[in-house]
Amino acid sequence: MSTITTEELSATTLLRFATAGSVDDGKSTLVGRLLHDSKSVLTDQLEAVERVSASRGQEAPDLALLTDGLRAEREQGITIDVAYRYFATPRRRFILADTPGHVQYTRNMVTGASTAELTVILVDARNGVVEQTRRHAAIAALLRVPHAVLAVNKMDLVGYDEKVFAAIAKEFTAYATELGVPEVTAIPISALVGDNVVEPSANMDWYGGPTVLEHLETVPVAHDLSHCHARLPVQYVIRPQSADHPDYRGYAGQIAAGSFHVGEAVTVLPSGRASKIAGIDLLGEPVEVAWTTQSVTLLLEDDIDISRGDLIVPSKDAPATTQDIEATVCHVADAPLTVGHRVLLKHGTRTVKAIVKDIPSRLTLDDLSLHPHPGQLVANDIGRVKIRTAEPLPVDSYADSRRTGSFILIDPNDGTTLTAGMVGESFAAPDPVKDGIDDDGWDF
Amino acid sequence: MTAAATVSEETDSPYALSHLDALESEAVHIFREVAGEFERPVILFSGGKDSIVMLHLALKAFRPASVPFSLLHVDTGHNFPEVIDYRDRAVARHGLRLHVASVQDYIDRGVLKERPDGTRNPLQTVPLTEKIQQERFDAVFGGGRRDEEKARAKERVFSLRDEFSQWDPRRQRPELWNLYNGRHAPGEHVRVFPLSNWTELDVWQYIAREGIELPEIYYAHEREVFQRAGMWLTAGDWGGPKDGERVEKRLVRYRTVGDMSCTGAVDSDADTIEKVIVEIAASRLTERGATRADDKMSEAAMEDRKREGYF
Numbered sequence: 001m002s003t004i005t006t007e008e009l010s011a012t013t014l015l016r017f018a019t020a021g022s023v024d025d026g027k028s029t030l031v032g033r034l035l036h037d038s039k040s041v042l043t044d045q046l047e048a049v050e051r052v053s054a055s056r057g058q059e060a061p062d063l064a065l066l067t068d069g070l071r072a073e074r075e076q077g078i079t080i081d082v083a084y085r086y087f088a089t090p091r092r093r094f095i096l097a098d099t100p101g102h103v104q105y106t107r108n109m110v111t112g113a114s115t116a117e118l119t120v121i122l123v124d125a126r127n128g129v130v131e132q133t134r135r136h137a138a139i140a141a142l143l144r145v146p147h148a149v150l151a152v153n154k155m156d157l158v159g160y161d162e163k164v165f166a167a168i169a170k171e172f173t174a175y176a177t178e179l180g181v182p183e184v185t186a187i188p189i190s191a192l193v194g195d196n197v198v199e200p201s202a203n204m205d206w207y208g209g210p211t212v213l214e215h216l217e218t219v220p221v222a223h224d225l226s227h228c229h230a231r232l233p234v235q236y237v238i239r240p241q242s243a244d245h246p247d248y249r250g251y252a253g254q255i256a257a258g259s260f261h262v263g264e265a266v267t268v269l270p271s272g273r274a275s276k277i278a279g280i281d282l283l284g285e286p287v288e289v290a291w292t293t294q295s296v297t298l299l300l301e302d303d304i305d306i307s308r309g310d311l312i313v314p315s316k317d318a319p320a321t322t323q324d325i326e327a328t329v330c331h332v333a334d335a336p337l338t339v340g341h342r343v344l345l346k347h348g349t350r351t352v353k354a355i356v357k358d359i360p361s362r363l364t365l366d367d368l369s370l371h372p373h374p375g376q377l378v379a380n381d382i383g384r385v386k387i388r389t390a391e392p393l394p395v396d397s398y399a400d401s402r403r404t405g406s407f408i409l410i411d412p413n414d415g416t417t418l419t420a421g422m423v424g425e426s427f428a429a430p431d432p433v434k435d436g437i438d439d440d441g442w443d444f
Numbered sequence: 445m446t447a448a449a450t451v452s453e454e455t456d457s458p459y460a461l462s463h464l465d466a467l468e469s470e471a472v473h474i475f476r477e478v479a480g481e482f483e484r485p486v487i488l489f490s491g492g493k494d495s496i497v498m499l500h501l502a503l504k505a506f507r508p509a510s511v512p513f514s515l516l517h518v519d520t521g522h523n524f525p526e527v528i529d530y531r532d533r534a535v536a537r538h539g540l541r542l543h544v545a546s547v548q549d550y551i552d553r554g555v556l557k558e559r560p561d562g563t564r565n566p567l568q569t570v571p572l573t574e575k576i577q578q579e580r581f582d583a584v585f586g587g588g589r590r591d592e593e594k595a596r597a598k599e600r601v602f603s604l605r606d607e608f609s610q611w612d613p614r615r616q617r618p619e620l621w622n623l624y625n626g627r628h629a630p631g632e633h634v635r636v637f638p639l640s641n642w643t644e645l646d647v648w649q650y651i652a653r654e655g656i657e658l659p660e661i662y663y664a665h666e667r668e669v670f671q672r673a674g675m676w677l678t679a680g681d682w683g684g685p686k687d688g689e690r691v692e693k694r695l696v697r698y699r700t701v702g703d704m705s706c707t708g709a710v711d712s713d714a715d716t717i718e719k720v721i722v723e724i725a726a727s728r729l730t731e732r733g734a735t736r737a738d739d740k741m742s743e744a745a746m747e748d749r750k751r752e753g754y755f
Contacts, residue, residue: 014463043728081613083597084590086643093463095641111618221460235476240509248508254473254622259459283472284507291459295472295505308480332618346623349480408623415604415627417617 014093015221018112018145020136021122022101026153030122030191030212031085031098037198038213040087082108091217101132106365106380107332109139110420114406117221118147120212121172125158125188128168134175135365141179141427142328142382144402147219148176148184151212155204156190162206179368180428185219187212228292229319229396230258231404232312233348238297250281250297251306256348256403257396258314259291260298265315268306269394274315275302292403309350311394311404319404321392328363328398328426329385331377333411333418337385338376343418344410345389353390354409360384363426377419385421397424464650468501471638473622474601475505478583478636479512481626485583485636486543486576489515491527491534492701493658494587494639497647499534500656501638502585513585514541518572520564520703521548522682527701530659543579545571562683563706573609576633583626585636591643592731601640607631644699644731645724652717664697664715675708699724699731 021027035041049065056062085096097112099105113119119140123133140148150172158164169186176184187196188207195201198213210218238250260266264277279299280290290296298312306312313319325345331337337356345354362374362383370384377383387409398405409419461469478485487502489495502511517531535542547567550556556567576584590597600616602624617625626634639647651658669676669692670685676696682705685691696709697720714720724731 012462012464013460014466042730044730081598081616083594084641085597086591086641088643088645093646107618111620114620115622235473236480236506238506238509242508242510245508252476252505254469254476281507283468283504293461293466293469295469295476332620344627346625349477403621406621406623408620408625410625410627415625415629417620417625420618420620 012093013221014095015118015216015219016095016097016116017118017120017216018097018099018109018116019120019122020099020101020109020113020139021120021151021153022132025101025122025124026191027098027101027122030120030151030153030189030197031096033191033194033197034096034213035085035087037194038087038089040085082112089213089217094216101136104380106135106139106382107330107420109136110143110330110332113139113143113145114402114420116143116145118149118216118219119145120149120151122151122153123168123172125152125154125164125168129171129175131366133172134367137172137176137181138179138363138365138368138427139382141176141181142330142422144398144422144428146182148181149212149215150176150184150186151191152186152188153191155188155195155201156193160188160195160201160203162188162204165207182428185209185215187215228258229317229400229404230260230314231256231348231396231401232260232296232298233350233404234306234308234310234312235349236308237306248299249303250299251310251312252295252297253312253349254295255290255292257292257401259289260296260312260314261289266298266300266312267315267318268304269311269313269318270321270392271305271310273302273304273306275300275304277301309348311348311350313394319394319396321394323389323392324357325387325389325393325395325407325421325423327385327387327407327421327423329377329383329409329419329421331379331381331383331419333416334379335411335416335418336376336378337409337419342412343387344412345387345393345407345421346410347393347395347407348404350393351410352393353412354387356385357388358386360386384426385419387421395423398422399424399428464646464653467642467646468504468650470622470641471498471501472505474624474636474638475502475585477624477626478585479506482583482634484579484581485513485585486516486579486581487511487513487585488572488587489517489531489534489542490587490701491517491523491531491659492587493647493651493662494589496530496534496656496658497642497650498585498587498638499538500654503538510539514543516543516545516572516575516579516581516584518545518568518575519547520568521546521551522564522680522704524659524661524678524698524701524704526659526661543575545575547571563703564682565703565706568703569609576609577607577631581633582628583634583636585638587639588637589639589642589644589647590637599637599640601637602626603635603637604628605633605635609633611635645721648717648721648724652721659701661698661701663717663720664695664712666693667696667709668693669696669709676710677708678704680704 050061053062083098087094099109099112121136152165152168165188173184189196196211232253232255234251235253238252240248262277267274278301280287281297341356343354344351361370361372396404405423407421411418547564550571588596600619670689697712698709714723
């Protein structure tokens with residue numbers, strides 16, 4: 001096994017991505033292969049896997065043991081909870097949210113996808129697009145993960161047939177596009193043999209696109225900020241009250257979207273008070289401009305009342321505040337969510353009392369049909385919810401901002417996280433099919 | 445550091461943060477969330493590199509104000525003198541309050557019993573959890589990273605512990621977006637891991653970038669050591685070589701710092717931070733695999749200790 005060279009230390013950008021696929025699709029093998037072939041599995045970890053595999057009488061090391069960290073997972077041979085993996089190549093650092101694929105763990109895929117820039121959805125080439133595939137695509141679309149990879153696995157078991165791959169890629173891309181998934185890249189692979197995961201496949205010379213790793217290394221991560229609404233949820237007010245800084249009063253937070261610059265006119269929500277940015281501190285150093293996702297401290301020209309939970313926005317681009325929120329939610333707790341449920345709602349840095357006014361529909365992920373007035377949502381259900389909050393909140397549509405368009409519901413009695421919420425429309429309107437799609441690049 | 449210096453030149457967007465800036469910003473966000481939502485937070489501080497980086501991040505998060513947290517050291521009684529020295533200097537320099545939970549006290553009082561193998565690492569759990577209860581800490585920052593160990597890979601950034609400080613991996617709260625849920629009942633507390641998404645290499649690259657001082661045992665130096673169970677140990681009050689174990693002088697350094705009885709040194713000539721980074725990048729062993737005896741006890745050693753309240 002070769003080692004990381006010093007030039008690989010220069011990798012500077014970070015990609016967060018999530019994997020989805022059921023056990024039989026070979027997800028663990030794909031993750032194991034990615035870690036192994038990118039030289040991210042170290043000798044003692046591999047030895048541990050070999051030792052346990054051998055003690056169970058398995059002939060080859062079971063790469064799934066690399067990722068199944070809990071006693072119960074190893075005992076049952078299944079992945080129960082999200083695990084996070086880290087690896088690096090010369091071009092990029094990666095945080096992989098390795099999420100279980102079974103339908104009863106939908107909430108875990110939602111968890112993994114909530115911070116992901118890309119989702120890898122695995123299908124078995126022999127089975128093609130199945131219910132579970134559509135479910136994964138729907139969740140990626142709901143969570144508005146910017147990039148999707150369809151990894152058509154087990155190509156070795158279908159004779160590396162281009163037609164099989166092309167048919168699956170076409171069907172999936174049509175479905176995902178209908179849901180509003182902005183970009184789908186389909187890649188034919190064999191995770192077991194290693195075709196097109198890290199190394200290009202010698203068995204599929206008809207495929208001219210990138211390997212999975214190559215695509216992960218090159219997919220663009222940052223958005224164009226010019227289309228973003230600038231938002232700063234105030235986390236904490238910094239007031240040293242020391243001899244050196246008697247009058248310092250800074251509003252600390254992580255910029256959730258867009259950018260702010262010194263001199264800009266801003267409004268504080270929900271109060272609506274206005275001021276101007278007098279200065280921006282980036283962890284103690286003054287800067288002229290700061291942007292998502294930097295943690296900063298804003299200094300304002302006027303001494304106005306601002307506290308944790310407020311949202312600072314450009315005066316020319318302030319969201320409306322509302323006490324009535326309509327959202328798509330994924331219920332993540334074991335106890336059901338019902339109409340009339342009194343909850344806490346955390347949005348940005350603000351937590352307010354709220355009440356579930358209505359559950360107009362539950363989504364059936366298999367065929368995207370709506371079940372009207374289900375009465376309640378149980379664990380792993382996705383549905384539409386109407387919520388009334390005790391105080392007005394400045395919410396964006398999730399389509400515009402994953403940070404300020406999202407919220408969680410919390411049980412006020414025991415603190416359980418109940419529900420993940422996304423404000424506004426559930427699925428993006430399908431884009432008209434663009435002309436001039438590059439046929440050679442398999443950029444479906 | 446100016447804004448321009450944080451812009452990565454390798455990407456198409458000028459607004460992409462470098463991986464170190466992204467990790468730093470995330471960790472600062474976590475510190476500020478805790479400062480905003482909890483009454484009595486504390487930072488676990490061992491004088492090891494991860495807790496030193498945590499303290500550095502906390503200092504940056506609240507500048508120009510001071511850190512609104514105190515420090516807690518779980519003292520096994522078998523510490524490297526260089527590390528205790530570093531701890532005391534850091535506390536003095538930043539004007540912080542230090543709480544100490546002492547394993548030796550528990551042994552002296554007969555509450556804890558020395559293990560036959562002499563390691564005190566597993567004995568830390570009781571003093572730690574009792575100190576948390578006594579001081580009514582409601583948020584306890586730990587430097588644990590998910591890349592360290594496969595049970596830690598399952599750990600949340602905000603991890604609720606019950607009144608017995610227990611971790612139940614099957615009852616963790618889902619963690620969505622960056623909306624951390626810090627709700628807890630009286631008697632419960634939340635363990636918070638701001639370095640969750642950092643790797644060992646990230647920590648070292650950040651130490652290099654920020655020019656953070658570390659205890660000198662992290663860099664190669666001549667030291668008298670003896671070999672036990674494949675690890676180079678330093679003799680001390682905790683014990684020394686037994687029959688057949690021979691002391692020799694070697695050029696070594698430490699990749700992790702913990703209890704002297706179970707933390708091994710590695711052969712190394714890396715005496716500068718640049719050399720350490722090159723060495724780690726080329727290493728085929730994880731830091732725990734290389735130098736921690738306590739993780740080798742069983743397949744689920746870390747999970748079992750975490751369930752009991754270990755960090």
